[in-house]
Amino acid sequence: MSLKLSLLSHSKFKGVDILLTSPWPKDVWNYGNPPTEANLKSCSALVASAAVSLKPRYHFSALQGENYERLPYRNHAVLQESAQHVSRFIALAGVGNPDKKKYIYAFTIVPMRAMDAAELVKQPLDVTENPYRKPEKDGKKSQAARATEEEEEPAQQFFFDLSKQQGKKRHSDGRGGQAKQPKKHPQPTGPCWFCLASPEVEKHLVVSIGEHCYVALAKGGLTSDHVLILPIGHYQAIVDLSSDVVEECEKYKASLRKFYRSKGKRYVMFERNYRSQHLQLQVVPLPLTCCTTEDIKESFIVQGQEQNLELLEIPQHTDIKQIVQPGTPYFYVELDSGEKLFHRIKKNFPLQFGREVLASEAILNIPTRADWKACKLSQEEEESQAKSFRREFEPFDFSLQD
Ligand SMILES: [Zn+2]
Numbered sequence: 001m002s003l004k005l006s007l008l009s010h011s012k013f014k015g016v017d018i019l020l021t022s023p024w025p026k027d028v029w030n031y032g033n034p035p036t037e038a039n040l041k042s043c044s045a046l047v048a049s050a051a052v053s054l055k056p057r058y059h060f061s062a063l064q065g066e067n068y069e070r071l072p073y074r075n076h077a078v079l080q081e082s083a084q085h086v087s088r089f090i091a092l093a094g095v096g097n098p099d100k101k102k103y104i105y106a107f108t109i110v111p112m113r114a115m116d117a118a119e120l121v122k123q124p125l126d127v128t129e130n131p132y133r134k135p136e137k138d139g140k141k142s143q144a145a146r147a148t149e150e151e152e153e154p155a156q157q158f159f160f161d162l163s164k165q166q167g168k169k170r171h172s173d174g175r176g177g178q179a180k181q182p183k184k185h186p187q188p189t190g191p192c193w194f195c196l197a198s199p200e201v202e203k204h205l206v207v208s209i210g211e212h213c214y215v216a217l218a219k220g221g222l223t224s225d226h227v228l229i230l231p232i233g234h235y236q237a238i239v240d241l242s243s244d245v246v247e248e249c250e251k252y253k254a255s256l257r258k259f260y261r262s263k264g265k266r267y268v269m270f271e272r273n274y275r276s277q278h279l280q281l282q283v284v285p286l287p288l289t290c291c292t293t294e295d296i297k298e299s300f301i302v303q304g305q306e307q308n309l310e311l312l313e314i315p316q317h318t319d320i321k322q323i324v325q326p327g328t329p330y331f332y333v334e335l336d337s338g339e340k341l342f343h344r345i346k347k348n349f350p351l352q353f354g355r356e357v358l359a360s361e362a363i364l365n366i367p368t369r370a371d372w373k374a375c376k377l378s379q380e381e382e383e384s385q386a387k388s389f390r391r392e393f394e395p396f397d398f399s400l401q402d
Contacts, residue, residue: 015055024061030131035068068101188234192351194278196232210399212245221370229281237273259396260285270354299362311341343389
């Protein structure tokens with residue numbers, strides 16, 4: 001550990017280019033691709049701790065006699081620390097081993113002191129979390145408390161009565177209608193406009209119901225095929241969802257993606273976890289010809305800057321749960337190609353921001369539709385819109401497949 005001390009005492013120490021250790025660092029496979037055969041018990045916590053401090057760009061080990069190349073991992077916490085270079089862990093087998101496992105690794109490396117800072121911290125697409133970092137458990141709840149005290153925004157609300165649901169094909173797995181309510185989920189403190197079991201009804205906007213989530217046309221939608229994915233139970237944000245609910249959201253996203261693609265469109269999804277008690281994933285389809293994913297990202301980022309809101313692109317393989325604690329207000333955008341933008345809300349976030357960006361000249365160029373109230377339809381019009389959406393979506397709807 002004297003090596004660690006001598007290096008870390010340099011104030012400008014960023015890391016080392018290459019680290020060679022005999023044992024593998026303990027837990028190096030966390031968050032990454034698992035090794036296949038290695039004897040994972042004889043890995044060293046001391047070596048792991050050295051890797052944390054020394055931040056090697058390449059870390060080689062050999063003691064296990066196995067070949068293993070871990071996906072690159074980050075040395076910084078996303079959005080909390082400034083970007084640093086990534087580390088790659090590579091284990092090689094013994095020279096001339098009888099099983100012909102890889103024991104040579106050839107590569108070229110420019111020393112980091114000779115590298116441009118931006119080039120050095122470039123993050124590859126398959127970068128993962130740091131395997132040695134424990135997830136934060138400090139439970140900062142100050143912002144959480146503030147967010148739940150805020151009142152639900154009255155826009156785009158509707159009721160739906162589960163008891164009056166009719167004529168819907170359900171899962172034919174013999175569980176009947178009893179299992180439709182999630183076993184356990186948080187209860188709303190007052191009347192909630194989006195809990196599917198709420199007593200008041202405007203059920204005509206609902207277009208699909210799964211086990212944990214449902215899809216409804218947005219009231220006053222930006223386009224006629226703008227929908228919301230909502231959890232059936234009362235959850236405030238994506239980061240609060242249990243894994244089975246997340247899984248079903250993903251299925252709806254995949255179904256919607258195929259559906260919109262069949263119409264020559266891609267969707268943009270956004271969530272505003274601020275002044276909202278029940279999660280609404282807004283899904284707005286855009287013609288593929290109207291703009292590229294780069295255009296869309298740029299519009300969010302630039303129009304955010306104009307309002308002093310910093311939207312950051314987060315790596316595709318980063319789960320939003322790794323970035324925010326439950327209860328933290330945020331605004332989140334996801335393209336159907338998997339690209340993601342994130343903004344941590346401090347205060348006074350413009351409630352219609354997502355809609356405004358998509359309605360702007362740069363994207364759909366329908367600025368007068370940015371305000372949902374300008375797009376309200378009569379109940380008859382809503383009914384027929386939902387009906388035709390249901391009919392067209394049916395072949396793509398996973399909840400209707402056996
Ligand atoms: Zn609710």
